[in-house]
Amino acid sequence: MAEPSATPRREGPLRRLWRRGAVVLVAAAVLAILGIAGLVSVTGALILLGSTALAMALLPLEAPPEDMVADRGSATREPVPRGTRAVAASLPDPCFILGRDGQVRFANDRAIASFGITEGEFLLFRLRQPELLAAFDKVVKGGGAQQVRFEERVPTERSFSAWFAALDDPAAPESILLVLDDLTSFQATERMRVDFVANASHELRTPLASLAGFVETLQGPARHDPVAQARFLGIMHEQATRMSRLIDDLLSLSRVELRAHLRPRGRADLIAVLRHVVDTMTPLAADLGVAIEADIPAGEAIVMGDRDELIQVFDNLVENACKYGQSGGRVVIRMAVPERRGPCSVSVIDFGPGIPEAHLPRLTERFYRVDDDLSRKHRGTGLGLAIVKHIVSRHRARLAIESRPGAGAEFTVHFPEADYVRAPAVEKSEQVQTPAVS
Numbered sequence: 202m203a204e205p206s207a208t209p210r211r212e213g214p215l216r217r218l219w220r221r222g223a224v225v226l227v228a229a230a231v232l233a234i235l236g237i238a239g240l241v242s243v244t245g246a247l248i249l250l251g252s253t254a255l256a257m258a259l260l261p262l263e264a265p266p267e268d269m270v271a272d273r274g275s276a277t278r279e280p281v282p283r284g285t286r287a288v289a290a291s292l293p294d295p296c297f298i299l300g301r302d303g304q305v306r307f308a309n310d311r312a313i314a315s316f317g318i319t320e321g322e323f324l325l326f327r328l329r330q331p332e333l334l335a336a337f338d339k340v341v342k343g344g345g346a347q348q349v350r351f352e353e354r355v356p357t358e359r360s361f362s363a364w365f366a367a368l369d370d371p372a373a374p375e376s377i378l379l380v381l382d383d384l385t386s387f388q389a390t391e392r393m394r395v396d397f398v399a400n401a402s403h404e405l406r407t408p409l410a411s412l413a414g415f416v417e418t419l420q421g422p423a424r425h426d427p428v429a430q431a432r433f434l435g436i437m438h439e440q441a442t443r444m445s446r447l448i449d450d451l452l453s454l455s456r457v458e459l460r461a462h463l464r465p466r467g468r469a470d471l472i473a474v475l476r477h478v479v480d481t482m483t484p485l486a487a488d489l490g491v492a493i494e495a496d497i498p499a500g501e502a503i504v505m506g507d508r509d510e511l512i513q514v515f516d517n518l519v520e521n522a523c524k525y526g527q528s529g530g531r532v533v534i535r536m537a538v539p540e541r542r543g544p545c546s547v548s549v550i551d552f553g554p555g556i557p558e559a560h561l562p563r564l565t566e567r568f569y570r571v572d573d574d575l576s577r578k579h580r581g582t583g584l585g586l587a588i589v590k591h592i593v594s595r596h597r598a599r600l601a602i603e604s605r606p607g608a609g610a611e612f613t614v615h616f617p618e619a620d621y622v623r624a625p626a627v628e629k630s631e632q633v634q635t636p637a638v639s
Contacts, residue, residue: 280306281298281306281307281376285298285307285368285376286298286307289307289309289378290309290310291309292309292311292380293311294311294380294381294382294383295308295309295311295312295315295316295380295381295383296308296309296311296312296378296379296380296381297309297312297318297324297378297379297381298368298376298377298378298379299324299337299376299377299378299379300375300376300377301341301375301377302323303323303324303325303326303337304321304322304323304324305318305319305320305321305322305323305324306320306376307320308320312381315381315383316328324379325337328351328353330351332349332350332351332363333349333351333363335349336348336349336363336365337365337377337379339365340365340366340367340377341377343367345366346364346365346366346367347364347365347366348362348363348364348365349362349363350362350363350384351363357461357462357594357595357597358385358462359383359385359462360383360384360385360388361381361382361383361384361385362381362382362384363379363380363381363382364379364380364381364382365377365378365379366378385462386459386462389458389459389461389462390459392458405444405447408440408441408443408444409444411436411437411440412437412440412441415433415436415437416437418433419433419434443582446582447582447584450582450584450585450588451584453513453584453588454567454584454587454588454591457510457588457591457592457595458591460595461591461594461595462595463595464505464595464596464597465505465506465507465510465595465596466505467505467506467507467508468503468504468505468506469503469504469506469507469508469511470501470502470503470508471502471503471504471506471511471536471545471547471616471619472497472498472499472500472501472502472536473501474508474511474512474515475495475497475515475534475536475547476495476497477512478512478515478516478519478534479493479495479497479519479534481516482516482519482520482523485520485523486519486523486532489523489524489527490527490530491523491526491527491529491530491531491532492530492531492532493519493523493531493532493534494531494532494533494534495533495534496533496534496535496536497534497536498536498538498621498623498624499623499624500538500621500622500623500624501620501621501622502536502538502545502619502620502621502622503619503620503621503622504545504596504616504618504619504620505596505597505618506596507596510592510595510596511592511596513588513589513592514588514589514592514593514614515534515547515549515614517585517586517588517589518549518589518612518614519532519534519549520585521585521586521612522549522550522551522553522610522612523551525551525553525554525610526551526552526553526554526609526610527553528553528554529551529552529553529609530552531551531552532549532550532551532552533548533549533550533551534547534548534549534550535547535548535550536548538619538621539619539621540621541620541621542618542619542620542621543618543619544615544616544617544618544619545615545616545618545619545621546613546614546615546616547613547614547616548611548612548613548614549611549612549613550609550610550611550612551609551610551611552608552609553609553610554606554607554609555604555605555606555607555608555609555610556571556602556604556606556610557571557606558604558605561602561604564586564602565586565587565589565590565600566587567583567584567587568582568583568584569583569586570583593614596616597617598614598615598616598617599614599615600612600613600614600615601613601614601615
């Protein structure tokens, strides 16, 4: 009776390393004996020993498994059939067709746009997630379809559900299907709902209690007092306006957070945006007795972005500078542009009392206020810089804040890339200044 053939045992890397060391030691011993006998010079022995050690070091510690070599060959030799590619290409979600070694045989447009991974690359080298690797290994070993969740934190935080399944297609053997579902919007919506309820209930409690108190007073002691009625109705109007602003800012923040992971696909002229902001903020600055000085180069600076959201960013920054840096008397908007293409930045600088260093890390938190009384005096909701932070993040830009007590504050938005087109020579850099009103 013939015995079943045993599967040859593959050597591990430690065993291979030990064997190579033994070879080098044996070679050293032989060369030492030959040297003592005078058959080989010391220099020649050292050269031979060094060559042997170098050759052993250059050999791979562990050869790839035969089945993986076969898989790589099949991944290259066997393209994905046209019908399978057509089905994968039509899916609305990112979809990859992989070989058993993890090499991408096909990626649809959504997958390439979301992850930048194309055919021929090894998926798990680009998405280094332990959950993905474990699920892929189970499918490769015949464990059936697997579904896992994972998170990407660069360039923005995103959440995905990944579904692996082996393709039962004779025309595409040894292929594995991976479909990814982007859960970021769903999770952001849920978080937005929870935060909206918590924040709204907290911030609306005070003005609602104030309104209820004035209504009781108007119904009681002030029922026949026209002077008191006029004063209380004015305060009630202010509180109602405050609640309206708060709700508007909460809704605006929620909309921005919902799309924070989606980079804008449009193009906006940053110089035109800043000119618009200067024009719209001039009346407010004049009312506060603040001069706006805009050091804006002539021409166009095109960035990937949403024009309305960029206007909202710089409206917020300039408005804050005018209100909280009012004592400095002026606000400077300064833009640095590249020669043609490259990073650019916009700074909004005030010369007011400045911000203590301990507050700087928390300025962009929701409802965080350095001075509650001053914020309420200027009708602030505590959400402006939180909105700025999320819009800046969505544009893949960066917000930097510098300030020292007594030296004003500087808020700078750094954009990763802009295409700058210089204006004709007859046009010079624009210097806009709004007169301060005493």
